[in-house]
Amino acid sequence: MWDEAIRGTDNAYLSRFSEAARHLKNAEALAKISQPQLMGEVTLRAGTLADMQWDLPAAQTAYRIALEFARKEKDPFLEASALGSLGLVATQMERYDESVDWNRKALQLAQSLHAMSLVAKIEGNIAWSYYYLGDLENAVAGNLAAEKDATTAGLHQTRVLSLTNAASAYYDLNELSTAEATISKALTLSRNLNDVSYVVECLQIQALVALSQNRLDRARQELDEASTLEHSAPDRPRDLYTGLLLGHLSSKLRDFSKAEEFYSRIIGEPKAPTSLQWEAQAGLAEVHAAQGKDALAINEFNASIKTITKTRDALQHEEFRLSFLSSAIRFYDAYVNFLIDRHRPLDALKIADLSRAQTLEQGLAAPAGNRKSSPPLSFNPQGVARRLHAALLFYWLGQQHSYVWVITPVKTSEYMLPASAEIDAAVKSYRQSFLDPRDPLEAGNVDGKKLYATLIQPVEKIIPKNSRVVVLPDGSLNSLNFETLIVSGFKPEDKAHYWIEDVTITTANSLALLSRSSLSGPPNSASLLVVGDALAASPDFPPLPLAGKEIGLLENYFSGSQRVELTGKNATPTKFLSSEPEKFSYLHFATHGTASRTRPLESAVILSPEGDSYKLYAREVVKHPLNAYLVTISACNGAGTRSYAGEGLVGLSWAFLRAGAHNVIAGLWEVSNASTPQLMDELYKGIHAGEDPATALRKAKLTLVHSTGNYRKPFYWAPFQLYSGS
Numbered sequence: 094m095w096d097e098a099i100r101g102t103d104n105a106y107l108s109r110f111s112e113a114a115r116h117l118k119n120a121e122a123l124a125k126i127s128q129p130q131l132m133g134e135v136t137l138r139a140g141t142l143a144d145m146q147w148d149l150p151a152a153q154t155a156y157r158i159a160l161e162f163a164r165k166e167k168d169p170f171l172e173a174s175a176l177g178s179l180g181l182v183a184t185q186m187e188r189y190d191e192s193v194d195w196n197r198k199a200l201q202l203a204q205s206l207h208a209m210s211l212v213a214k215i216e217g218n219i220a221w222s223y224y225y226l227g228d229l230e231n232a233v234a235g236n237l238a239a240e241k242d243a244t245t246a247g248l249h250q251t252r253v254l255s256l257t258n259a260a261s262a263y264y265d266l267n268e269l270s271t272a273e274a275t276i277s278k279a280l281t282l283s284r285n286l287n288d289v290s291y292v293v294e295c296l297q298i299q300a301l302v303a304l305s306q307n308r309l310d311r312a313r314q315e316l317d318e319a320s321t322l323e324h325s326a327p328d329r330p331r332d333l334y335t336g337l338l339l340g341h342l343s344s345k346l347r348d349f350s351k352a353e354e355f356y357s358r359i360i361g362e363p364k365a366p367t368s369l370q371w372e373a374q375a376g377l378a379e380v381h382a383a384q385g386k387d388a389l390a391i392n393e394f395n396a397s398i399k400t401i402t403k404t405r406d407a408l409q410h411e412e413f414r415l416s417f418l419s420s421a422i423r424f425y426d427a428y429v430n431f432l433i434d435r436h437r438p439l440d441a442l443k444i445a446d447l448s449r450a451q452t453l454e455q456g457l458a459a460p461a462g463n464r465k466s467s468p469p470l471s472f473n474p475q476g477v478a479r480r481l482h483a484a485l486l487f488y489w490l491g492q493q494h495s496y497v498w499v500i501t502p503v504k505t506s507e508y509m510l511p512a513s514a515e516i517d518a519a520v521k522s523y524r525q526s527f528l529d530p531r532d533p534l535e536a537g538n539v540d541g542k543k544l545y546a547t548l549i550q551p552v553e554k555i556i557p558k559n560s561r562v563v564v565l566p567d568g569s570l571n572s573l574n575f576e577t578l579i580v581s582g583f584k585p586e587d588k589a590h591y592w593i594e595d596v597t598i599t600t601a602n603s604l605a606l607l608s609r610s611s612l613s614g615p616p617n618s619a620s621l622l623v624v625g626d627a628l629a630a631s632p633d634f635p636p637l638p639l640a641g642k643e644i645g646l647l648e649n650y651f652s653g654s655q656r657v658e659l660t661g662k663n664a665t666p667t668k669f670l671s672s673e674p675e676k677f678s679y680l681h682f683a684t685h686g687t688a689s690r691t692r693p694l695e696s697a698v699i700l701s702p703e704g705d706s707y708k709l710y711a712r713e714v715v716k717h718p719l720n721a722y723l724v725t726i727s728a729c730n731g732a733g734t735r736s737y738a739g740e741g742l743v744g745l746s747w748a749f750l751r752a753g754a755h756n757v758i759a760g761l762w763e764v765s766n767a768s769t770p771q772l773m774d775e776l777y778k779g780i781h782a783g784e785d786p787a788t789a790l791r792k793a794k795l796t797l798v799h800s801t802g803n804y805r806k807p808f809y810w811a812p813f814q815l816y817s818g819s
Contacts, residue, residue: 133162173202190410192222213242227419232262289326371400375424394428422738438507448739449603474500483561490568499552508551517569527808541579562596571736577807601817621656625683627664630707640683643770650781664701666709678722686728693735693743711748719753731759750818760812768809
């Protein structure tokens with residue numbers, strides 16, 4: 094029986110499908126007669142054969158039968174294999190979040206069995222799903238882990254596959270040199286294995302990198318070899334991808350008729366993967382644009398975005414909807430650039446905003462269980478500026494060009510900025526300066542001045558002093574507090590100062606969400622739920638020495654009948670969730686906080702232990718609707734550390750906005766336990782006096798800026814940022 098099963102599998106991998114089917118049918122007959130306990134293994138291999146023939150429903154059915162058999166016979170290795178196979182076929186069916194669910198179960202079981210060969214394959218499959226979900230960092234990490242475990246297990250093909258997929262993720266992260274080195278290693282391994290399929294995939298990635306570097310002769314060479322090899326081991330999806338790359342090459346060579354032919358072939362192919370569909374649609378749009386066929390270009394750009402949105406809306410897990418645009422945002426960028434080139438800046442702004450805060454807006458606007466995007470409201474950014482009595486600064490960072498739109502009640506203007514790489518480097522360097530002993534202002538920090546000159550100076554004449562400003566950041570700007578930018582006057586008598594001296598700033602996610610918000614003062618009937626001064630949860634989270642003082646200061650602004658305090662042993666996640674937080678107009682957390690970069694919805698407020706639990710996770714927060722006027726997260730990294738394309742920073746602040754909070758104050762970095770009580774006292778003093786949170790927070794910060802001690806440095810006052818919800 095085993096000989097027949099092995100022959101069946103071997104022939105399947107050699108694309109001799111009819112012979113493979115014959116051997117597996119013989120194996121099934123023999124197993125039924127003499128070895129029924131092996132029927133599950135035969136069924137699993139039959140599923141693999143169907144999978145390789147791209148009969149995905151048949152493969153899924155076979156894998157499910159194998160899983161049922163494995164559980165009935167208590168065969169954990171077969172169970173793990175079947176779970177992993179179901180995960181693989183779910184990926185091929187473009188059900189990526191379902192794939193991760195299957196594979197996580199498979200991985201847990203395989204690890205418990207110490208089956209490293211199976212572990213390596215499953216790790217690679219999970220990473221593959223992460224890639225298509227746009228979670229590129231986890232895709233790289235997962236593929237590198239899979240490659241390491243495959244090396245240990247001697248699985249050379251799995252090594253090649255993991256390296257190939259890692260190279261794809263590096264490419265999308267714009268780490269081209271790393272992508273090239275990784276795929277070169279994979280290509281060498283695949284040639285040594287004499288595996289045509291893997292050689293073709295490696296050549297495709299090498300061509301992709303060469304195209305991005307405009308090494309067109311090199312790209313043509315790689316694609317010619319890939320096309321030749323494809324004939325000996327045909328695979329329709331892989332062949333379509335080669336066609337897509339040939340379309341890109343033809344477009345760069347300005348052979349537009351050929352490019353249009355390649356792209357149209359993919360668009361017209363019913364079985365083409367969705368990701369290839371929107372890439373081909375966007376490619377065709379750019380071909381039309383290059384020929385001046387603007388109406389056709391717009392049709393294809395819109396079709397591409399519609400395909401992307403439809404795919405994203407089909408995802409069930411919020412964490413995957415968050416990451417999805419990371420790979421697809423470049424198609425929005427191409428559309429924005431096209432519209433700017435056609436002198437249609439307002440239309441470009443509309444498309445840019447369409448990419449923003451999709452998960453946040455969808456969660457707030459849609460009824461429970463409805464995952465579809467809500468219909469867009471009328472696009473009237475000047476109306477939003479007028480209602481908020483503010484200037485809106487909408488930023489778009491692109492690889493070639495970046496832009497800022499300044500929107501006032503009477504006018505919308507657009508200005509070109511440097512490419513994202515230049516801005517990213519300055520933001521990173523300036524953030525680092527906050528850890529230095531000297532005050533960046535007093536040190537005349539070059540990056541602080543450069544960022545002001547780049548981001549604000551082009552529009553400063555439109556923004557009078559003492560204006561209210563709403564910043565809608567993009568990319569690395571999500572981690573920048575614009576209040577810290579250094580204003581350097583042109584005249585000798587002009588004194589350098591932080592921009593907080595000139596304006597009151599709020600941060601927002603999208604114009605669509607802002608259109609639902611309003612500028613309003615504190616509610617007349619105020620109620621506060623304060624959580625903090627928690628017991629030590631672990632050695633990593635000792636009691637905060639001044640948390641009790643901070644909570645005590647809040648008592649000056651809320652009477653006993655207006656507040657509920659959960660402190661000490663009562664400051665637990667369960668107590669918070671059962672205290673009906675939706676009834677309070679203010680929520681305040683004076684605790685430790687953590688931000689997860691790999692899984693931002695695992696970011697948490699650290700509270701008192703109850704059993705083994707002491708974390709209030711962001712993923713729990715989003716499940717409990719709120720109506721709070723203000724949530725204050727007086728904790729480190731409350732705003733999160735992971736920024737997603739279109740969605741911005743995702744962490745605790747995002748979670749509270751997603752739950753329905755109208756305003757959230759959270760920290761961009763580590764919060765000082767020494768200065769925070771003073772800052773919070775001043776904040777609530779202003780709110781108690783009737784000031785809105787933006788005004789009160791700015792005044793509170795200025796008390797530190799104007800002080801003479803260490804607290805004047807941005808490290809102490811600048812981490813806290815106000816985020817506006819709907």
